[in-house]
Amino acid sequence: MANLPENWELGSVAGVAIDSRNRYYIFHRGNNAPPIICFNRDGEMLHSWGENVFTRPHMVKCDKDDNIWAIDDNGHILYLYTSDGELLKSLGTKGVPGEDDNHFDKPTDIAFSKDGGYFVSDGYGNKRIVKFDKDLNFQKQWGSEGAEPGQFVLPHAITTDEEGLVYVADRNRWRVQIFSPEGMLLNNWTHIGKPFGIVHAIDGYLYICDGTNARVSKVDTTGEIIGFFGKLGEKEGEISTAHDISIGLNGDILLGHLDGRAQLFTK
Numbered sequence: 139m140a141n142l143p144e145n146w147e148l149g150s151v152a153g154v155a156i157d158s159r160n161r162y163y164i165f166h167r168g169n170n171a172p173p174i175i176c177f178n179r180d181g182e183m184l185h186s187w188g189e190n191v192f193t194r195p196h197m198v199k200c201d202k203d204d205n206i207w208a209i210d211d212n213g214h215i216l217y218l219y220t221s222d223g224e225l226l227k228s229l230g231t232k233g234v235p236g237e238d239d240n241h242f243d244k245p246t247d248i249a250f251s252k253d254g255g256y257f258v259s260d261g262y263g264n265k266r267i268v269k270f271d272k273d274l275n276f277q278k279q280w281g282s283e284g285a286e287p288g289q290f291v292l293p294h295a296i297t298t299d300e301e302g303l304v305y306v307a308d309r310n311r312w313r314v315q316i317f318s319p320e321g322m323l324l325n326n327w328t329h330i331g332k333p334f335g336i337v338h339a340i341d342g343y344l345y346i347c348d349g350t351n352a353r354v355s356k357v358d359t360t361g362e363i364i365g366f367f368g369k370l371g372e373k374e375g376e377i378s379t380a381h382d383i384s385i386g387l388n389g390d391i392l393l394g395h396l397d398g399r400a401q402l403f404t405k
Contacts, residue, residue, distance in 0.1 A: 140181045146171035151394035153198035156386035164400050165198035187223030197247040197382055211244045237264050239276035247295045252302040259293040280321035288323040297338045307333035327361045339385035347380040
């Protein structure tokens with residue numbers, strides 16, 4: 139989708155995000171371009187940053203103020219930036235895994251609560267969800283390793299809806315689990331494929347990228363699949379291993395692929 143400067147090349151695109159001003163962010167794992175690159179809708183580069191910061195980029199999210207959360211899974215840390223790359227704060231301890239209030243073990247994603255707080259999916263190592271208040275003070279955690287309802291095999295992505303419910307893509311168990319804001323398990327969807335990325339959009343629906351089946355599913359909050367699109371392949375418009383998804387206020391669908399592509403689809 140993008141016009142890269144000469145000699146720049148994307149690695150695996152792990153994270154994508156769209157802010158309220160229709161700026162499009164790519165978070166990738168390559169060494170031949172800055173890891174965070176911001177574009178306008180026409181694919182023109184606006185900003186880039188992050189060289190020599192991240193161990194392995196994972197998801198990226200925009201908050202309500204259009205600041206950017208970048209999750210470094212192997213670095214065990216989350217960074218908050220302004221839209222032009224100024225570091226505001228971090229969450230976790232860089233390079234130090236752990237399972238207490240101040241440490242993560244390969245975190246994967248972040249979502250936002252109705253009251254301004256945060257939920258972190260923590261992730262490859264700890265198999266838990268951690269809840270923080272708006273000032274990033276630890277509140278609680280839930281989950282453990284396992285395949286039973288309420289446990290996690292790999293909590294890979296997380297989002298919230300307008301009611302405050304928390305949706306966790308338990309990727310390697312091929313399910314989405316739905317929790318109350320306090321961590322009570324409410325539902326367990328096992329019919330939507332292998333969910334790599336999940337996002338709740340302004341239209342009230344959830345959009346889930348199924349990286350194994352090469353499709354994007356549109357799902358309502360009861361779990362009913364409204365429809366899906368996607369065809370396996372590496373050509374323009376085809377989907378390979380889609381790792382993350384973001385939906386713009388204008389309905390644009392941005393997909394990040396592990397084969398080094400980002401694609402923008404109109405609604």
